[in-house]
Amino acid sequence: MIVENSVHEVKKRENSLRIIKEIIQYEGRNQLYDLTGLSGGFLLSKEDLKLLETYVGPAIFEEQLEKIGKEHLGGDKVLGLNRTSSGILATIMALVRPESYVVHYLPKLPSHPSIPRSCSLVGANYLEFEDLENFFIPDDTSLIVITGSTMDHQVIEVEDFKKIIKMAKSHSESYSGIEIPVLVDDASGARLRPVIFNQPSAIELGADLVVTSTDKLMDGPRGGLMSGREDLINEIKSKAHQFGLEAQPPLVAGMVRGLENFNPENLLESLEKKQDLIKSLNSQLGGFEETPTGVMISPEVLSFEIENQGIKTDLSDSDISFTWAMVLLKNYGILTIPAVGMPGASPTLRFDLASKDAKILNLDELKKIILNSFKELLNLVDNPEKCREMIFY
Incomplete structure (x- = not known):
């Protein structure tokens, strides 16, 4: 197991914050897509x-x-x-x-x-x-x-x-x-x-x-x-x-x-988008479920999908989810909760379509990123040391 305790979760989060900083410094804020549903902010005058x-x-x-x-x-x-x-x-x-x-x-x-x-x-x-x-x-x-x-x-x-x-x-x-x-x-x-x-x-x-x-x-x-x-x-x-x-x-x-x-319409607009995304994803990968405002895949289901690909791994279900979250962040600028969550946060990968950044990310592009990053995950999961490096460094 790679992420074994709260200290490891903090270390993972610190690595994610460093990556976020580098993306913003070298590529700009518009190349980071926060799909956590927790983007928040200060709308102060x-x-x-x-x-x-x-x-x-x-x-x-x-x-x-x-x-x-x-x-x-x-x-x-x-x-x-x-x-x-x-x-x-x-x-x-x-x-x-x-x-x-x-x-x-x-x-x-x-x-x-x-x-x-x-x-x-x-x-x-x-x-x-x-x-x-x-x-x-x-x-x-x-x-x-x-x-x-x-x-x-x-x-x-x-x-x-x-x-x-x-x-x-x-x-x-x-x-x-x-x-x-x-x-x-x-x-x-x-x-x-x-x-x-x-x-x-x-x-x-x-x-x-x-x-x-x-x-x-x-x-x-x-x-x-x-x-x-x-x-x-x-x-x-x-x-x-x-x-x-x-x-x-x-x-x-x-x-x-x-x-x-706060505008309730922002949540309601995500309903139609999630139907399109989950149908498209599950036609090629499977395992995704609806959330009220997006789609998600649990660590257990993710592990099962990897087994279906004929790949064996010693990683825990949560470690697989953490690794994919870091691939999404480091290689595609997609920010999800498993990458930056506080200790004890859910390791489920969730893509929230009510997020502000989801509005500027084309659904076809998001689908392509999810599928391509999954292929990259498949090339990592049989190598725990590479996954450890992805999560912590």
């Missing part, structure tokens, strides 16, 4: 920049974030954080008792690592489920977490969402009357679920708290936006400030402008 001071910035932009954040997510009060993971950590630190349970339901495993890791930090027990038939809530439960859309854009069914909310409320009434808060990790789901799947917001479905990523499927910076019950937000905000998890003025300003600029 010159007037905004003048206000990004330690205390002036919050005075101006936090009030704006409160207004537009509640329009986007619902809820009584809003909190800006430096990442969605920071919001999850602050929530667990504020609301979860040591040795109590955090129960997590998501449409498909694995969960985002920030949830079990945060539980470990506070000494809480963690349970996760992807099957409602097995889902249960232990008596001593402090928090229930629902993932609206997974790292690979598997989206929860509305009826499953409602059942969990009902179970949480029923359990609260029967177990000493202590209410169990429900937090929804809606990192990309806060936009995917309402826009693509016509689902109500998490708050409308009865959640107490919801957190989203302001760089996922929108033109905002990498940050976390939380909304929900005012009493819970107040507790979480206090904990966030104690540990430096809150969003700083530039981030808050960027969130405001990103939310103002």
Whole structure:
């Protein structure tokens, strides 16, 4: 195995960032195509920049974030954080008792690592489920977490969402009357679920708290936006400030402008494009699946497709995916999550057609790049040392 731990994942990411820098320096930004769906950015004006001071910035932009954040997510009060993971950590630190349970339901495993890791930090027990038939809530439960859309854009069914909310409320009434808060990790789901799947917001479905990523499927910076019950937000905000998890003025300003600029039509336009791309790809390679806004191929399926080519490899499924991601970046300027993701990010190769850069990349050209880069991958996978070099150097 090449990428064995979080340190290796960081090293891989550092190599990817070096390659990105070289592409921009020597070829220009227009030769880099960010198809992660996480491109984000800061849509700040010159007037905004003048206000990004330690205390002036919050005075101006936090009030704006409160207004537009509640329009986007619902809820009584809003909190800006430096990442969605920071919001999850602050929530667990504020609301979860040591040795109590955090129960997590998501449409498909694995969960985002920030949830079990945060539980470990506070000494809480963690349970996760992807099957409602097995889902249960232990008596001593402090928090229930629902993932609206997974790292690979598997989206929860509305009826499953409602059942969990009902179970949480029923359990609260029967177990000493202590209410169990429900937090929804809606990192990309806060936009995917309402826009693509016509689902109500998490708050409308009865959640107490919801957190989203302001760089996922929108033109905002990498940050976390939380909304929900005012009493819970107040507790979480206090904990966030104690540990430096809150969003700083530039981030808050960027969130405001990103939310103002959010246009659901950008997501809807990707629907027709993905149908064309997946049909074209699977006619020659196979194994690709639809995502709400693009196409993807999992490490397991990718490994199977390589076996179908008659090639044997000692690489793990994830290492194969990482290697292909680096081939795409280094040789074609195609940026995907396995190349630059944070430790614990999904190794699934996903091509997001709602990304800004996808609009300037012809679908036929993208198909050609994917197929040609796969052929290059086939020439690498039987040589672990060459793959290691591709990933790390």
